[in-house]
Amino acid sequence: MTKEERVCQFYKLSIRKNGNIFPCCLAIGSSYIGNLFEEDIIKKIATKNVECECTLYKNRPIKENEKPNVQRIHIEFSNECQAKCICCNQQKEKMENEDIHLQKLDELIKNYKPKYITVIGGEVLIQKKSLDWIEKIKNKYPDISFDIVTNLCVGENTIKRAIKIFDDITVSILGFSQNTYNRIMGLDFDKTIKNVEYILANSNVKIRPKYLLMPTNMYEIGSFLKWALKLNTQKIYLHNIREFRQCCNLEDAYWNNTFNQIETELKEILIQNKDLIISKNRHFISIHDILAEKTNMNTFIQEQGFENIIKITS
Ligand SMILES: C[S@@+](CC[C@H](N)C(=O)[O-])C[C@H]1O[C@@H](n2cnc3c(N)ncnc32)[C@H](O)[C@@H]1O
Ligand code: SF4
Numbered sequence: 283m284t285k286e287e288r289v290c291q292f293y294k295l296s297i298r299k300n301g302n303i304f305p306c307c308l309a310i311g312s313s314y315i316g317n318l319f320e321e322d323i324i325k326k327i328a329t330k331n332v333e334c335e336c337t338l339y340k341n342r343p344i345k346e347n348e349k350p351n352v353q354r355i356h357i358e359f360s361n362e363c364q365a366k367c368i369c370c371n372q373q374k375e376k377m378e379n380e381d382i383h384l385q386k387l388d389e390l391i392k393n394y395k396p397k398y399i400t401v402i403g404g405e406v407l408i409q410k411k412s413l414d415w416i417e418k419i420k421n422k423y424p425d426i427s428f429d430i431v432t433n434l435c436v437g438e439n440t441i442k443r444a445i446k447i448f449d450d451i452t453v454s455i456l457g458f459s460q461n462t463y464n465r466i467m468g469l470d471f472d473k474t475i476k477n478v479e480y481i482l483a484n485s486n487v488k489i490r491p492k493y494l495l496m497p498t499n500m501y502e503i504g505s506f507l508k509w510a511l512k513l514n515t516q517k518i519y520l521h522n523i524r525e526f527r528q529c530c531n532l533e534d535a536y537w538n539n540t541f542n543q544i545e546t547e548l549k550e551i552l553i554q555n556k557d558l559i560i561s562k563n564r565h566f567i568s569i570h571d572i573l574a575e576k577t578n579m580n581t582f583i584q585e586q587g588f589e590n591i592i593k594i595t596s
């Protein structure tokens with residue numbers, strides 16, 4: 283496949299919690315542009331040539347008179363979080379110089395007026411200053427569409443605020459019973475499920491439930507999928523922890539047997555909901571590579587005619 287050659291930072295910027303700026307979330311070292319705290323950062327974004335290549339794009343040098351048209355900004359806030367997910371490698375670090383950092387972000391938003399802003403933490407919904415900042419920007423630029431990746435295990439007032447700010451909410455769910463969810467995340471399962479259902483019933487916010495498969499929650503992914511298919515969701519993610527191969531010998535018979543059981547269950551649910559899934563007629567379900575491989579989803583997707591609807595991603 284021929285890759286599109288482009289100046290990646292003219293389309294999107296990804297800003298890390300330490301202020302480092304990259305053209306995309308992969309944040310490959312060679313694509314580093316500069317830091318939010320540098321006086322001439324806007325000029326640097328407009329003029330710096332970075333060398334980078336990935337499966338989709340090849341970064342090319344900037345042409346004369348070519349200007350940035352940044353439509354998307356991805357912002358990582360503090361890593362503070364109320365959960366304690368066993369798989370999360372974040373250390374709950376706070377943002378250094380938070381107040382000045384947020385002021386610098388103001389300047390960037392004012393300069394580019396992007397169409398889309400994605401926010402991620404830590405858990406942004408429990409971070410007072412981050413949420414106040416996002417709310418302020420949304421009030422000032424109502425046309426900006428905000429999306430968030432969150433555990434959504436927060437109180438009613440925060441949910442009511444979130445409905446007014448966000449157009450799209452991805453909800454990370456790491457178990458589908460009170461016991462498993464609480465053991466893995468340290469949070470209240472019923473509260474999160476209630477919040478998802480409340481948002482869907484009381485707003486137009488798009489919801490994307492995201493299951494993160496790991497050894498300790500394997501047998502609950504079927505219940506998650508059944509629940510998610512009953513809701514009117516934008517998308518469903520069936521993801522797996524990136525360390526699956528490190529923590530398990532996936533070639534061992536134990537794991538083959540376990541994945542065979544999951545395979546049977548997931549396929550049954552997908553076949554039972556075939557009409558609904560086909561009616562979506564767009565990319566509706568994403569399955570991570572390890573889960574897809576171990577449950578033989580590739581051939582199943584083709585056999586069932588799900589090619590454009592269920593996609594395998596990494
Ligand atoms: C670090 S969290 C931050 C946002 C928010 N706190 C949440 O959990 O949705 C971002 C995403 O990373 C996922 N995640 C956490 N640990 C992971 C791991 N070991 N492998 C893959 N994804 C992981 C979470 O499930 C979540 O969807
Ligand atoms: S070439 Fe790919 S990885 Fe590199 S900056 Fe562009 S989108 Fe990101």
Ligand code: SF4
Binds near residue numbers: 363366367
């Ligand atoms: S909710 Fe998100 S940030 Fe918090 S511990 Fe879990 S994965 Fe990490």
